[in-house]
Each structure stands twice: as C-alpha cells, then as structure tokens.
Amino acid sequence: MLDLKFVRDNVDRVARMLQDRRVDMDMGPFLKLDEQRRALLKDVEQLKYERNRASEEIARRKREGLDAEDLIDGMKAVSQRIRDLEAELGAIEDRFRDILMLIPNMPHESVPVGADETANPVVKTWGHPPSFDFEPKAHWDLGEALGILDFERAARMTGARFTLYWGAGAALERALINFMLDVHTMRHGYTEVLPPFMVNRTAMTGTGQLPKFEKDLFKLEGWDYFLVPTAEVPVTNIHMDETLEEDDLPKYYTAYTPCFRSEAGSYGKDTRGLIRQHQFNKVELVKLVKPEQSYDELETLLLNAETILQELGLHYRVVVLCTGDLGFSAAKTYDIEVWLPGQNTYREISSCSNFEDFQARRANIRFRRKGKKKTELVHTLNGSGLAVGRTLVAVLENYQQADGTILIPQALRPYMHGMERITARR
C-alpha cells in the first residue's frame, strides 16, 4: 500500500506509474472519495465534539444533583445524526480503502519502462551452457526414464500439475533443500525459520497477495486460511504489528516451505514436467532492513541466491523486470534465469525484490531509530534462494549424460550420502 498522503500529493506520478505498469486504473474516483471522506469526517468530528462537551456538562449537573433532561433530549437528535453520517462515512471509507489497496507499488527510478517480459534487460550472465555431443533431453523424459519422476500416478491420486518423486529423485529434492538452507544460514548469515504453511487473510493482505490475487491462492474450505503461495508471506509477517529497535535490523530470514498456487490463467502453459506445479518446494530469503540500506541489501540478496547456482555449476543470467512485468508489491525485481538445455531456454528460478515500505505499511512493521521517538516503516525484501523443483530440473537437464544417467554436482554429493550418479531405478 502506498502512503495516502503521497498518493494525494502525487496523483500525476501515480497515474503515470499505472500507465508504465500497463495497469488500467483511473485515479478519479479515488480523489473524489478522498474529498467526500474528508468533508464528512469534519462534520462527524464536529458533532462528536459537541456531544462530548454536552456529555461533560450532563455529568457535571448530575453530580451536583441538577436536572439535565433538556441537554439529554437535545443530544438524542445529535447522536442520531452522528449515526447517520458515520454510516455514510463508513461506506465511503470502505470503498476508498479498497481502491488504495489495489494501487501497485511505485517502481524504483532505475526500473526500465517497458510493456512486458521481452523488455527486461539482461544485466548479468554467469558461466556457459554445457555442450553435449548428443541431443539433450527434457527433464520429464529423463525423470520418467530413470523412474524418479512420476507424473502419471500423481495425476491419478490428485490431478494435473502434481508430481510424485521416487527414490533418488526425492532424495535429490531433499538434498537441494538442505544444501540451500545450509549455505544461507552458515555462509550468508540468515536465520532459519520454519513457518506455518497456512496463513490467514491478514497475513496475505500484509504482503499484497490479497485482496487482488485471491484467485491465485488455495483456500481452505470452512476456514479463513490459505495455503502459502510462497514463504514470503508467513516469514515477512513474522514481525507484523511490531516496532523493532534500530539495533534489531537488519533481519535476515531463510525458510523452506512448500508453495501452493492455483495457477489460474495459465491453462495450457508449461503442462509438461515440473516447471509449473500447484505444489512446489522453495527456499526463500527474506530481509527486513532500514530504508537507506534496502537497495544495497537487494544486491546482496541477489548474490546470495546466485551463489547456489554457482555452487551447482549451473549457467544463468539475471534480468531486471521492466515496469510492465513488475509484480504488484515490488519496487524493483531481479529475476535469475537458469539455462535449461533440454528445453533450449532460460527459465526463471529466482525472483529477488525490494518492496520498500509497501508491505511494511500494510503489515505495520516499524522500527525506531536510537534516541528517536518517531517510528518509521522498515523496508522488506525477498527472493527465492532458490525454487527447488526448478533447480532439480536444471540439475537433471544440465548434468545428463549420453546414457541417460545424471551426474550429481559435487556440492550435493555430501547431501546424497556420497552418491555420484543417478541411474535408472530398478
């Protein structure tokens, strides 16, 4: 959520931002409601002021044993008027708030203006695509042939976009999770947390998934709980409604969670393999920092995520999302795209964003500078460190051998009990 006063004072900038983001939204109703709201608020508060003064007078007279019936009678009408105006005001404030909650974040000045992902500039490339003296296969063929990925049975017990992992496949997924968590906790200074995998509406609103994107979420029937679409939600909301001390910052958290996404609107996209699942594993990095540090922190967050790919020897590139491709809550986002030789393409494997104070304002996460009375909003950041399923895809496709086996990257072998190669399951 943007600051109300900022929006009011910068309507033109906000309107231009909406254009840059290719969001079709008119600020007219917002301004009109704001005006109505403030006029009404003034009236209501004036009436309440009168009522409060009268109440004091009534109390005083009663204490002194005097009659106050005339005042009480007069206040009946005032109170009724207050009730009427408050009902009107309440309706306007609801609509006003609804609009405010649907305005996306202001992109950082360094974010390029562009229509869609084709306008995302590549800012960094690491390593090289591996060369094969055979035609590299896609992971779904490799995984099925090795008997480690089973799409058919998962579809039977659940449905499309779910996968059953077997044997070394399941172990590899688990190894990746542990490897990533170890790197981030032991080398990058993050504190590991294991949050709930379901959260309530308030938490979802705090990080910006609600109210706008409810259709992308899995909701529990009979409960106002949602399955987390990313650990960003429970982890960023750890400090919801808290005022931290300056010395508490920065906070670095890492968490493994499964992620659940309805993938509404992506019918027919990436239907094969592990790329787009309703349930996938992810190790997430979350930072709460002081405002003046957040862009430096974004750079190190990106490097922390990149480290995983480098350790695994996987070729990747980094792009900056342009305004048209930038997520609702983000001010700036880097996507890391890993090379997938089986599909001859780069695929997003991490998304690292600075949300500035957009989430902090919604989730009410503040801090107090030493010796200062006034509290300020923290800046929040997060990034995948990494999407585990897609990392497994990258390992399978990049480390495949001519005979269909998979060489296990050195960094993962300790996590695989020394296993060096995945061969067909008997």
Place this chain on the structure above:
RNA sequence: GGAGAGAUGGCCGAGUCGGCUGAAGGCGCUCGCCUGCUAAGCGAGUGUACUCCGAAAAGGGGUACCGAGGGUUCGAAUCCCUCUCUCUCCGCCA
C-alpha cells in the same frame, strides 16, 4: 469435543453502582538537577492513526483507539450479543 478463567498503554498492573480515565500506580525509556564515578534521589516528559489550523517547520485544535465486530445509552474500558486468541482441567491425538 466438554468445563472454566482471561485479553487494558513498551512491560507489569488498577479501574468502584456506566459520566472530568488516553486511561491510577509501578517498571522501563528520554531530558534536566544532584552526585569523585556508579547506584540511589529529585523534577519534567514519555502511544498510534486520521483530520483541521499553520506556506513549511515548530506548534496548536479535534476525533478515534482499553482483543475484534455489533448493540443498549445523551454518554461505554465499564452493561448486552457475536467472534478471535491465550491459559487451566478433562477427553482425543502425531
């Protein structure tokens, strides 16, 4: 699932038969005084949001907030209803 207790400011905690309680008292914190240093002591201050006045800052006015929402009333932290959460006991359970 059954029975009961509770939810007040940064923390602890008081709020009588509804009325000068934004909220006693204590702790903490900030500033000042005092003091070889420290401790103790003394004095003052110490929530948030919205809104109005002010060019702005300073400052000032107002409204709201005692778990959340609704109701009764001229007036609610105090009374009523619904919900949420916490704790205790019983049951069940990984």
